Amino acid sequence: MNERIYFDYLVIGGEHDGRCYNGPLTDCLEVNSIYVPMAKYCSPHFPSEVLVQKKISYNVRHYHRxxxxxxxxxxxxxxEDDEIEQAITKMQPRPVN
Known part of the structure; x- marks a missing residue:
């Protein structure tokens, strides 16, 4: 049986600051941007613009407590280590080990 193992990623900084994401082990976490542009008004005679949601990449590092x-x-x-400790205490992600 092929079972995938998922891990908690704690994001610090950027527009996803303080959020946890769950996914397979990776060196670069990619998540959809929170800010999505509004669709533009179009008339029935013209095709509408296709909006592609922007992805944001974060570098992943291991933090040993x-x-x-x-x-x-x-x-x-x-x-700083204090900022990481505060975020871990607040969000309580699952440790890798």
Whole structure:
């Protein structure tokens, strides 16, 4: 049986700051943008514009805590350890190990 293992990714920074996403193990987490442009009005005689939802990529790194637990942090910034600890305490993602 081919079973996929999913992990929790805690996003720090950017428009998805403080959110958790669940997915297979990867080095680059891609999620849909929160901000979607509004559809433009069109008349029945002209075809409407196709809107493609923008994807945002975050680099994933392993964060090892003092208690030995490892978390997957998705970020494009360089957050401080205190900021990461606060986000882990608030969102409570599942550790990798």
């Amino acid at each position: 003092y208690d030995g637990k490892c978390f997957l942090i998705a970020t494009n910034e360089n957050p």
